[in-house]
Amino acid sequence: MTDRTIMIDIGKDLFGANEEAAAHNAELFRQSGIRAIDIMGSVGTGKTQLIEALCEKLRDKYRILMVAGDLATTIDADRVASHGVDTVQINTGTACHLDARMIQVALKDIELSQYQLIFIENVGNLICPAGYSLGVDKKIVVVSVTEGPYMVKKHPLTIKRADMVVINKIDLADAIGFDMGALETDVREVDAKIPVYRVSSKTGEGIDTLVEALDF
């Protein structure tokens, strides 16, 4: 079981207040000396496994909090908690994304100054999370070689709103016959400058390079 579960009543959300709440979160993170990372991507791209791999590399250096967004379960938070990392679960019910106020509510009773790093795993979907700022330092979009060849072409706005693209599950690329070069070309057509990293969160390939790139 994870540390806590917050049930969000989306009926209470007021459209338009998100940017204000995001600015509030950003200020809170700044004051608390925290770097916050929003990890977006479709279901099954390995967002949780990537966070687990990053926590394994970083947990001796930083105290980490993981905030997990999910419609209905605590599966992801439980997995990360098993690495000795504190977690907060946000169950969104039917909402397809996290927003800044959900983060605000989830963090309000937590003594943030004890943490230096927050990983926020967004709800698994490549569309909606991109539209909502959370107040983080960096938005990473995780795509996987298992998602077919069109996930970048079909989601240009998500790429444009991200700071970094991580191509995950590269250990499966050969078995699936996936062309990673073509995917990187698609990313370049949307955003010529966004950094792209290839990793396997399962085997650990590329994780050290990613940690270095994130300047941890």
Add this chain to the structure above:
Amino acid sequence: MTDRTIMIDIGKDLFGANEEAAAHNAELFRQSGIRAIDIMGSVGTGKTQLIEALCEKLRDKYRILMVAGDLATTIDADRVASHGVDTVQINTGTACHLDARMIQVALKDIELSQYQLIFIENVGNLICPAGYSLGVDKKIVVVSVTEGPYMVKKHPLTIKRADMVVINKIDLADAIGFDMGALETDVREVDAKIPVYRVSSKTGEGIDTLVEALDF
């Protein structure tokens, strides 16, 4: 290039009118003697490839129209059109699902009586499309062995609102080490009676059984 592209201005959508538009569509399909199938699923689960496989089996028996929902591209409609099937593209911009009024707008200049079967490929995301009736006869949710083990556990509402589950890409199950029995158990826990079919749209395995189950 696909037959036509409809740009949807989601700013004009009025919340709550969907059920009414869905009833209108259902009546239109009934009067025109059409069976309409809504195909939902996350990006990269092979919804388009499944429709292509079904069209190959059925295009000599029925005149088919495919309606493709996508944020930004005509990739899916173009693929299906290459099988000699008429297509209509709905580009939703940032909207994460099709709704009944988008279908209404997309079909309004089409002589429907010439068709007997409509496949609607919903926007690639396992959450939002489930919340919007389109007025179809059947909602199929496509999951893929490439999506990791939790896509059913995490999306119980999507399963509950569907009429059938298709597990796609079974040809990759061994390479990925995917447990299809466990996935079917997850489906059964959400809905004890929903039919589940295992297919590979790529190799054709299971497609004949699915066609028979759909009573085409």
